Amino acid sequence: MLKIHFFASLRERTGHATLTDTGPLPCSAAVLWERLQTQFDAPIAQDAVMVAVNQHYTDWQHALQDGDEVAFFPPVTGG
Amino acid sequence: MVTLHEQDFDPWALIQAHQNTLRGYGAMASFVGSMRDFNEGDTVTAMHLEHYPGMTQAQLEEIVQDGMQRWSLLGCRVAHRVGDITPEQPIVLTACWSAHRKEAFEACRYLMEALKSRAPFWKREQLIDGTQRWVEKNTPGY
Numbered sequence: 001m002l003k004i005h006f007f008a009s010l011r012e013r014t015g016h017a018t019l020t021d022t023g024p025l026p027c028s029a030a031v032l033w034e035r036l037q038t039q040f041d042a043p044i045a046q047d048a049v050m051v052a053v054n055q056h057y058t059d060w061q062h063a064l065q066d067g068d069e070v071a072f073f074p075p076v077t078g079g
Numbered sequence: 080m081v082t083l084h085e086q087d088f089d090p091w092a093l094i095q096a097h098q099n100t101l102r103g104y105g106a107m108a109s110f111v112g113s114m115r116d117f118n119e120g121d122t123v124t125a126m127h128l129e130h131y132p133g134m135t136q137a138q139l140e141e142i143v144q145d146g147m148q149r150w151s152l153l154g155c156r157v158a159h160r161v162g163d164i165t166p167e168q169p170i171v172l173t174a175c176w177s178a179h180r181k182e183a184f185e186a187c188r189y190l191m192e193a194l195k196s197r198a199p200f201w202k203r204e205q206l207i208d209g210t211q212r213w214v215e216k217n218t219p220g221y
Binding site: 078 | 112129130131133134137159171191195196197198199200202203213215216217
């Protein structure tokens with residue numbers, strides 16, 4: 001099972017702050033993103049989406065494991 | 080030392096308090112970023128700073144550790160606001176102490192630019208006409 005977080009404009013575009021995914025694992029972050037599309041208000045491309053797993057930046061090919069915390073968010077704008 | 084603040088904070092007091100814990104310094108360089116009341120030609124009346132609790136703190140601490148490894152520093156102080164903020168309030172502080180100015184200047188700049196590109200914060204602006212919008216990217220620092 002994966003716990004998924006969305007932040008900022010992606011939270012609004014997806015219509016979710018958090019989701020739980022119980023699909024087959026391991027899978028890449030890219031496969032998870034495709035799997036989640038059915039739960040979004042409208043399809044969202046990977047472009048300009050950043051991925052973090054267990055609170056560390058990673059890439060779309062990262063193999064997700066049971067219990068991972070996955071976060072998707074737009075480019076950061078702090079400071 | 081890294082802290083997040085849900086209320087307005089005084090960067091100068093944080094600098095002084097951190098300096099009081101240090102010995103042997105001959106230089107301190109600091110950067111304070113404050114909220115502007117304009118962006119992209121529009122008047123901005125307020126802003127909300129969202130972040131990713133946990134990851135934010137970890138990223139900021141990692142950036143400080145990177146700076147401490149790259150330069151010979153005696154200390155670093157990083158502070159960042161979260162939540163609702165109004166123009167002129169400080170958003171961010173980066174400060175570095177070293178024996179000589181070169182390390183403090185360079186490390187302070189590094190901490191700020193690394194924070195801008197890596198720390199998971201997002202700004203949502205409130206405009207004078209009542210509408211809100213997300214800031215989509217930071218302005219280049221160099």
